[in-house]
Structure formats: structure tokens, C-alpha cells
Amino acid sequence: MAMRRIYQELLNFQAEKYFVTSLYLTLLPQERAERPPGYRIRLKTMINQLKHWLADREMEPAVRESVENDFRQLEEFFAEPSNTLGNSSLPVRGMALFACSAKGLFKAVHLPYVERNTLVVDRTPYVRRLLAVETDFGVNLLTVFDHRDAYFYLVDIQGIREAESFRFTRDREVLPPGVHAVRTPSGLRAFHGMGERNVQMLKLHEQQQHLKHVASTILEIRRTHPFDRLLIAAPDDLASALPDYLHDYVRRVYTGRIQANDKTPLNELYERVLDRLIALDREQERAFVEELGSSAPDRVAIGLEPVLQAAQWGNIRVLLYDTDYSTSGYVFYPSGILGLTPEEAPPDTDHIWHMPDIVDTLIERALEQGAQVEPVQSAEGRSAIQGVSALLRYPMPAT
Structure with missing residues (x-):
């Protein structure tokens, strides 16, 4: 994966006598509309503060020049708005950049979020937070379904991609005992004597079959593409019923719902998954603070x-x-x-x-x-x- 490759390159980087500048910067959505963008003002403030700090530190002229060039490169990078945009319009709420001008290093990484703004100059790049973001984000299976269709998406730090989809409608279905009807592409066709009770039994049977199909597809995807969390987007009646159909192996990683449907664009699906993961992180924060006190x-x-x-x-x-x-x-x-x-x-x-x-x-x-x-x-x-x-x-x- 691209993130792992960049991580390994930075981990192996040797600055020798020079320093590496590491930056983690939040890019809040509302800041992009400001002129200048709020993240550029924040970066300039961070650079000025660090410049004043470094002015009192003993450094060889060539080493100091390299660091000053790093700062210049960072500001030039963020002066171009397109540099902060992700692939396929996916949300970028943070970035990590690593520079060592004297050694020709300049790496920029788009991130779904950054928890803490950081600008640091040290002997080695502060790269491990990259891997931490990837690990915390994990691989998530998002299942978007209604009473007929189901779509399955794998969501990770690299993006979102469809893993599977299906439609429930078939030319003819096996119905439960006592229900005399045939469902065809043109609709439900009843035999003589079919009443309201049979219609309701048919609907219940269809829902049960649909949920079984959704659950079995999720299990099969987990076998071929292991994921860390399961999220769903579905009408209330289906969302509340699905957990009962999940295999125990899958139910353990079920982490709740998001609001979406099959018409929601992929970039919005990604954004809503990200919001849900951040909410889960806040829940984990509370649990750790409670453990600290007890x-x-x-x-x-x-x-x-x-x-x-x-x-x-x-x-x-x-x-x-x-x-x-x-x-x-x-x-x-x-x-x-x-x-x-x-x-x-x-x-x-x-x-x-x-x-x-x-x-x-x-x-x-x-x-x-x-x-x-x-x-x-x-x-x-x-x-x-x-x-x-x-x-x-x-x-x-x-x-």
C-alpha cells in the first residue's frame, strides 16, 4: 500500500548532520472558504514561532539554511489549493509533510484527519503518526441496503470501493406454506383466495430472506476481505433486525449505523463513515479516562x-x-x-x-x-x- 511504502521510506531516511522538518496540519472544511484559508494562517504562525525558537539554538550555517528552506517549501506547497485536495473528491481533513532540503526530501501525505497540529525539527522524521492514523482508521465494511437492493463498500484510509451488490427481485420465489402467490418483475400476482394476511406473510418472508442474504454476503466478504468494523445504512426496521441475522464472528465487529442510501455519492459515504469513526474514538476516549481513574x-x-x-x-x-x-x-x-x-x-x-x-x-x-x-x-x-x-x-x- 502507498501509505506503508511512504512510511518505510521515511523510517529509513538518513539525515546525517541535517535536521528533518515534520508537519501535521489540520485542514478544517470551513477553513477552505476563507481568504486566506485558516490553515495557511495557522501554518505561518507555527513557522514563525519555531523560527524564533531556532534563532537561539546553535546550528551550522548549512544546517540552518536547510531548515529555513524546509519552511519555505511548506508555505509554497499550501499556497496552491489543489495540493490539499484528495483523490476522487474524498475528504482531506489533514496533511502530513516531511522535508529535509539539504538531502532532497519532500513528502506530502493526505490524511482523513489530524488530531494535533505539529511542526517539529529533529534528527529523524516524526513518521509513526502516519501508521497510527492508518491503523486507527482500519478497514471498514459499509453495507447500504433497503428492502430490495444491497451495496457493500470497503472503506479504508486509501478510499472507498464497492465489494459486492445485489438485487433481491427474482422471476419466481419459493413462498412460505399457506401463501399462494408469485412475484414477477411486473409485481405480485396473487392466486385465488389470497388475502391481507397472506400479503403480510409474504412481506415478512421476503424481508427475512433479504436479511439472510445480506448477512451471508457480509460473512463471505469478511472471509475474503477481512475488515475491522461493520457499519450499516438502512431503514429503521431493517437496521434493527439485521444484527439478529449476523454470524457471531461478524456481530462482534458491528459498530452501528450511518445515515445514507443507495443514491448517496461515494465521497459523502466516506465522509459519514469518517464522522462515525471519530464518534467511536470519543467513546473510546471516555472509556480510557474512566480506566485511568479506577x-x-x-x-x-x-x-x-x-x-x-x-x-x-x-x-x-x-x-x-x-x-x-x-x-x-x-x-x-x-x-x-x-x-x-x-x-x-x-x-x-x-x-x-x-x-x-x-x-x-x-x-x-x-x-x-x-x-x-x-x-x-x-x-x-x-x-x-x-x-x-x-x-x-x-x-x-x-x-
Whole structure:
């Protein structure tokens, strides 16, 4: 897949003595109509803030020139609106860009969303959030059906594509006992003596057969194209009945409904799936915050300092962070250990890099260690995590 290929290229990139500029930028739909677009103003502010920060840092002239050229390339890229448009009019609510002008690196990646605006200059590209977005988005099966037709779409970070479709109508059907009728393409043809009760039995039978067909198709698709979640769009009576027809294997990944029908354009289907996934993420956020409050003290780290200690031990299972929280810190090379003061540098340190926002580096480090990273946006959640918190893999004594 294209995302995995770009991820691997960036992961293997060697900047040598130079720095890599990594940018994650939200592109809100309402900002595109503004002049200039709101995301360009936000980017310019981020660049100016980082320029002031870097002005006080010691850097070789060639290294500084490379970083300044990175900033220029970023602004030129977003000056062209077409660069922010996705394929097939699919929604792009965020972008990731990576640049190292001195080494000829410039990569731009369209994303369905970005949780936290980030502009960072460091020895390596902050690339692991790319893979995290792809993993969190996953592969989703969207089933859009009514009383006659059914359409099945696979939706992932790359786009949306039809996997299967069918129509229920056939020339002749086997009806339940006691129902004397034939359904033809021109409509229902009744035999002598057919009454209202038989019509209702026929409708119920047709619905049951249709739901069985939908459920069996979903199961077959799961066998050939494994998916992480099942979403449906259907009239209320069908939507409420379908879960009873699903195989247990499929029912476990059923995650609810969206509002759509067979006339909804593909790009709108994608947008509504994305909105549903974001809502599910907010539900997961609440569950993690509740777990943080109910866990034993030695199974959580609350606040930046204990979380940095947990990261040093590779002990973060879930990192919870306030999307608006930032504070400066240090990266000690070659160990890569993070700290809040220069005095925390380990004995083998040969270079200390002062970061304007150590939280971005912490997120990258947690992902590198295989942790799940969860942004926290609710007021009560932000109060509970105190900037950043973590659910731990194993007990860690308080320091």
C-alpha cells in the first residue's frame, strides 16, 4: 500500500548532520472558504514561532539554511489549493509533510484527519503518526441496503470501493406454506383466495430472506476481505433486525449505523463513515479516562514527569494527551531519552537538543514502543489527565 511504502521510506531516511522538518496540519472544511484559508494562517504562525525558537539554538550555517528552506517549501506547497485536495473528491481533513532540503526530501501525505497540529525539527522524521492514523482508521465494511437492493463498500484510509451488490427481485420465489402467490418483475400476482394476511406473510418472508442474504454476503466478504468494523445504512426496521441475522464472528465487529442510501455519492459515504469513526474514538476516549481513574496507582502515570519515566522504561500501554497541551523539554542523544531539564542527561550524552514541545516527541516515542495513543478533547478528560497521562503495561512504583 502507498501509505506503508511512504512510511518505510521515511523510517529509513538518513539525515546525517541535517535536521528533518515534520508537519501535521489540520485542514478544517470551513477553513477552505476563507481568504486566506485558516490553515495557511495557522501554518505561518507555527513557522514563525519555531523560527524564533531556532534563532537561539546553535546550528551550522548549512544546517540552518536547510531548515529555513524546509519552511519555505511548506508555505509554497499550501499556497496552491489543489495540493490539499484528495483523490476522487474524498475528504482531506489533514496533511502530513516531511522535508529535509539539504538531502532532497519532500513528502506530502493526505490524511482523513489530524488530531494535533505539529511542526517539529529533529534528527529523524516524526513518521509513526502516519501508521497510527492508518491503523486507527482500519478497514471498514459499509453495507447500504433497503428492502430490495444491497451495496457493500470497503472503506479504508486509501478510499472507498464497492465489494459486492445485489438485487433481491427474482422471476419466481419459493413462498412460505399457506401463501399462494408469485412475484414477477411486473409485481405480485396473487392466486385465488389470497388475502391481507397472506400479503403480510409474504412481506415478512421476503424481508427475512433479504436479511439472510445480506448477512451471508457480509460473512463471505469478511472471509475474503477481512475488515475491522461493520457499519450499516438502512431503514429503521431493517437496521434493527439485521444484527439478529449476523454470524457471531461478524456481530462482534458491528459498530452501528450511518445515515445514507443507495443514491448517496461515494465521497459523502466516506465522509459519514469518517464522522462515525471519530464518534467511536470519543467513546473510546471516555472509556480510557474512566480506566485511568479506577486503576491502581502503580498501574497509571499522571502528569508529564511520571509519563516520561514510563516512556524511558518502555512501560506505556496507552498514552492519553491533551491536544492543546504543550511544554518544552530535551532529547538526549545518542540514547534518545527525553527529559525536562538538561541535568537529566544520561552519562553517555554527546548532544542535547532543546525541544519547544516535548509532547510531540513523547507521542512519537510512545508509538515507537507500540503504545496506543489517544487524544483527549473533553473538558473532564483534560482535567483528569493533567496534560498527559498513561495506562501502564506493568506496575511502576511512584517516583
